[in-house]
Amino acid sequence: MNYVIIGNSVAAVGAVRAIRDVDQDGNITVISRERHVAYGRPLISYLLGGLISEKRMAYLPEDFYDKHRINLLLNSEVVGVDSKKRQVKLAAGDTVAYDRLLIATGGDPFVPPIEGLAGKEKIFTFTTWDDAAKLKAIAHDIEHAVVIGGGLIGLKAAEGLHLLGKKVTIVELADRILSAAFDRPAGRIVAKKMKLNGIDVITEETVVKIEGDGSAISGVVLKSGDYLPCDTVIVAIGVRPAASFLKGSGIDVNRGVVVDGCMETSVKGVFAAGDVAEARDFFSDTKNPLPIWPDAYIQGDIAGTAMAGKQKEYAGGLSMNSIEFFKVSTISMGVTNPQNPAEFEILTYQDLESYSYRKIVVKDNRLVGAVLVGNVERAGIFAGLIREQIDVTPFKEHLLAPGFGIIHLPKELRSALFAPFGKAA
């Protein structure tokens, strides 16, 4: 059996481990357009800010590729898939044949057409190790950077630049930063902390024009007409599934590569996982790309298992983020900002002075979302309650308490979790 995996990040790693759990003999080829072995992609802001060295970027033990007997092709971009001949075509011209194919190419940063952007030198995106390295290499030449987009990537880029002592302004279209993960109070708490530390956050605004002579940037013009002087622009509006190379392959691509509950695409034997995939949501049957690290691993695991001939069913993508800025920890998961609040029961606690906030979202007595700011201890218990769809009625009154824990769950549940199998009282 020839397994070919396009992409070499967390979804690919989850798939490799799952394949080798089932199939010790098949050939696994991993193809990556990047020049690095798998690295902790979210660590690029730590690298930029000088918090970690390059050595610590490695995501896997050194012997991973040998131990799992992987044929690793780095610096190789796949430009097409021929699903009839069952082969992928590389940019260099050669082809690689497969029996089972996994598309785990992740996302490409989206750069919208902005007036004056073309030809400017110090315009960056921020999603790869090389993006961080490029930015770091010219850091001595940066005084003031404007980050377009206050999502996770934008905030991370801002943090890295701030650690290098640069003046940073974030421009966000929504009414708060991290609008996908946070509700208003949580977004405001983090924005307040950032402002106090010297990072400017401008919301409900966007950059309409980049100004400057030749390749240099002198500033940006906002929609309101305001002008922000700067010398560097980071475009962090979002990522799009990196699926353009699948044109003409016959593989169904909507926003991402559409997959079923085993991560199989519309073409038999071809799978997709991670940021490139469009899989089922945890709470509904709708399919969405979900660029979330743990979910990419889980999807990779499910795809790899199916590729090797066994089966696991995907429970659906559950959004979750753990983000810490200036020592304020935040964890959010699931439905944090329901569109029609009347259908939900929302419990909140807040003490803005101490940057602490807790929000629990319940629907039909099942936990569906949580936002924790400050005290994030044991947040995963909430994730477990969401995934297992536990009836929270017996312990609802404890959900907001900072000391909420396993002890508040019904005894049968505690025993199922911690008592020896079969011996549970």
Added chain:
Amino acid sequence: MKRIYTLEDACIGCHLCEVACITEHSLSKDPVKAFLHEQVRPISRCTVEEAEGGIISLSTTCRHCDEPDCLRACISGAIQKNDQGVVRIDTEQCVGCWSCVMACPYGAVQRNTAKKKANKCDLCPDRKGPACVDACPNRALVFKEGIQK
């Protein structure tokens, strides 16, 4: 593989498992020295939880899951499962992002905020069996083969 299980009806809420855990993971491996003299004292990797004024209590700790949610969420690769099935955190590699804290449904990963490192049960690699189990006076903690998801 052998795991640590809790018989909550036998737990008397004495917290000796936590003391034993802190001691085992201290530099001196002596509870008094660790408490008095070690600048950065370890934090316990097991958590004794109490309710109803201590009438019910149990010690919770890592399940060393077959499919560890913490490992899957770890962005730095600091969390790995070894060939024996033990899930450990490489403290050097950990960046303190708390993704594991976010993911673990057992609430079994602790935050060492002073060091900005995540912390969890390592099944005491320097001992024959886990220190918490040996320290439990009422045998509410057992170390045995079992079935885990």
